Amino acid sequence: MHQLINHFIKTKQNKTIPINQTKTKDLFDLLYDLHYSLLFQIVKQYMPTNEDAEEVLQDVFMKIWNNMDQIDMNKNVTGYLFRVTRNTCLDFLRSKRHALALETNSLQQKNLLNFHALTNNTASTIIENELIAIIDESVQLLPEKCRLVFMKSRFEGLKHKQISSELNISTKTVENHISKAIKHLRISLRDYLPFL
Amino acid sequence: MSNKKVLKLIKGQLSPEEEKEVIDWLFNNPKRREQYEILKAKHVAASLRKSKKTTFKKFYRYAALLAVILTSSILTWHVVVKNSISTIPSNSLVLITTQKAEKKEIILEDSTKITLNANSVLSYPKHFSGNTREVAIKGEAFFEVTKNTEKPFIVTTEDGMKIKVLGTSFNVKSYSEDKNVETTLVTGKVKVIEENKNTVVELSPSQKATYIKKEDKMIVEKVDVKNFTSWKEGKLIYNDTPMRQVIKDLERTYDLKFDVTSNKILDYKYKGEFDNLDIKQILDLFEVSSPITYSIQNNIIRLNIQK
Numbered sequence: 001m002h003q004l005i006n007h008f009i010k011t012k013q014n015k016t017i018p019i020n021q022t023k024t025k026d027l028f029d030l031l032y033d034l035h036y037s038l039l040f041q042i043v044k045q046y047m048p049t050n051e052d053a054e055e056v057l058q059d060v061f062m063k064i065w066n067n068m069d070q071i072d073m074n075k076n077v078t079g080y081l082f083r084v085t086r087n088t089c090l091d092f093l094r095s096k097r098h099a100l101a102l103e104t105n106s107l108q109q110k111n112l113l114n115f116h117a118l119t120n121n122t123a124s125t126i127i128e129n130e131l132i133a134i135i136d137e138s139v140q141l142l143p144e145k146c147r148l149v150f151m152k153s154r155f156e157g158l159k160h161k162q163i164s165s166e167l168n169i170s171t172k173t174v175e176n177h178i179s180k181a182i183k184h185l186r187i188s189l190r191d192y193l194p195f196l
Numbered sequence: 197m198s199n200k201k202v203l204k205l206i207k208g209q210l211s212p213e214e215e216k217e218v219i220d221w222l223f224n225n226p227k228r229r230e231q232y233e234i235l236k237a238k239h240v241a242a243s244l245r246k247s248k249k250t251t252f253k254k255f256y257r258y259a260a261l262l263a264v265i266l267t268s269s270i271l272t273w274h275v276v277v278k279n280s281i282s283t284i285p286s287n288s289l290v291l292i293t294t295q296k297a298e299k300k301e302i303i304l305e306d307s308t309k310i311t312l313n314a315n316s317v318l319s320y321p322k323h324f325s326g327n328t329r330e331v332a333i334k335g336e337a338f339f340e341v342t343k344n345t346e347k348p349f350i351v352t353t354e355d356g357m358k359i360k361v362l363g364t365s366f367n368v369k370s371y372s373e374d375k376n377v378e379t380t381l382v383t384g385k386v387k388v389i390e391e392n393k394n395t396v397v398e399l400s401p402s403q404k405a406t407y408i409k410k411e412d413k414m415i416v417e418k419v420d421v422k423n424f425t426s427w428k429e430g431k432l433i434y435n436d437t438p439m440r441q442v443i444k445d446l447e448r449t450y451d452l453k454f455d456v457t458s459n460k461i462l463d464y465k466y467k468g469e470f471d472n473l474d475i476k477q478i479l480d481l482f483e484v485s486s487p488i489t490y491s492i493q494n495n496i497i498r499l500n501i502q503k
Binding site: 038041042045062065066095106109110112113116117120122123124126127129130131134 | 212215216219220222223229230232233234236237238239240241242243244245297298301303309
């Protein structure tokens, strides 16, 4: 699935990618790595099958990729991702195609039950908050300096230059910290990655 | 109904019969259903923490199982693992289809964005090798093509039409059951090539090329592009469009059947806008804004025209 998205946005190996595009792609990859398996864990409990859950998430990340330029990293990105996911699930359960594709009335009933469960705001908030907490903890596990740089860059939207003058380190060091942070996060979240 | 059973439903530990019984009961007790929804959410939230541990366990179990099954060489193991993560071989063709009442958005490797309308098929190579980017379409799609002057982007339709562009946004409508193939240009430049006679028409923005299949001829006219592209946002806009076309669009967009034989209705030119309406609202609008009335029998919509 990730490869699929990668395929959509892959740029030719032999070409240099303009810097802002690299940044967008890195950011997307990071969002994807941070959230995919956790979101999958949520979605599969509301969808008829795991394949359906994958299909929903594919839609979600396509939407995210298409809106990368409008995503405000200063705001609660995890919450935004969760809301997009929730709406995509609702669309999926609402679409007539799936209602018709279902063979039995009891499956339809089950879908309807899940549909109502997802529209329940109180219930959704419980899941959303837990998701945000887990992602937060992964970020908190980063070495302190590294975390500081990462948060400033990704969540406060500061340019490398601004960070380097603010923390009195070279822009090269800023870049190193950020790529280290991404590596770390990938490793700490790897526990969540489904192995099949 | 015991809480135990509700909890078992959440954990998926009930037989289909029991499941049905509990779900029916929940639907009849809205208050309890609300409690169930909260309980389920708590369970889902907790499972996020657990997934960390269980996937590990699962992985080892899976690995052990595989090790037992694959008592063969390391090589086999290697192949299995590799295959499970390898991508589709390069340059295979990707086929994307939409059903009636469905739309999809597709991004190609060159970042070209395609919005595929209902009941359509799009095929494209996984990688654009060679010196063109060629995709094929049956049905309707809106293209936002990434500019690459070295690699023209070519859209092929079933009816012997080719649309050649360098970087632009345009709409192609080529349903096999429709009388025409339409290309509407929003920005940039396109060449519409009719392969049969090798006619080439170059369009400027806000122009539409209509190829009339039966007469084998091409008409170019200036249009209001939003009438032909707003389907992406769920809007259908008609400006003196023959009802036969409106009906075809509605059948595809809403996945339903009309039964209309009267030419008087089929040729009636309709003017109006359906902004994300459901079919009932649209039919009511017909009655308000035209002499057309409707009746529904066994899911088939019949239209009549007042004399």
